[in-house]
Amino acid sequence: MPIITRLDRMLADRKMQLSELADQVGISLANLSNLKTGKVKAIRFSTLEAICKILECQPGDILEYVEE
């Protein structure tokens, strides 16, 4: 998929665990893990907003377009 997530990089910078982020965002660890590994097909704006708020970043910091 051309859209990849840099969630692992952001979590490492903030020294935060994936489970901690999942709790604060309010989604399951499995779903967040799928997002991290690029297995999801779509993300709601509300979820993206919650992640950006907690990680104090922009959507562009988490999502990146890489041509195949």
Place this chain on the structure above:
Amino acid sequence: MEKQIEYRKFAKVLYILASITYWVSLIGLGFMGLLMIGSLFIQESIIVLLLNSIDPAQLHFDQGTFRFSIDWSLVVPKELLVFLRVGLFNVLIQMGVYFFIALEFRNLMRHLMTELPFTEITVKYLKYLGIGIIISSFLVLLSSSSFTYLFMDSETVKQILGAGVTDMGTNITLFDKTSMLAGLVVLLLSRIFSYGVELQEEVDQTI
């Protein structure tokens, strides 16, 4: 969530009805199977005995579009045995198809009781159910008396039917239109549910 609980309750009720139909058709199928096997062992001599014990004056038949009386003294026992066996085989085939429909319907309801509706398994059960209903629409051809008579010598048929025949199965129906339509609609539903599976997958992979 409420709608999910609602359809599951309905599926449970249908499952109970489907289970009753399933068991009744299974027992019926078993019974017909035994009768069929039993008929293979019936000897002509038994038929002769039966024919000798019948009082011809009491036997007149009124079947659908035709009415006839039989002079039993002219009936050939061997041909009557063929008539019996073919008749039993007809019923066995029909019951087999109805059992298959009851089985698939029961499986579908059992699945819907506990799982989400838009899954590959639902699509599979709907497909088999549709095919079963379409096949059952052709059973009307087997039900026709003239189908049985096809297996017998025409002279014997004339003897069995005797005098007073007004008609002999000239209205052969190839298939039942209502059942055919129902089967096609169920097949269409399976295609629609297949699309539903795609949508469900997309929803499941959206966070």
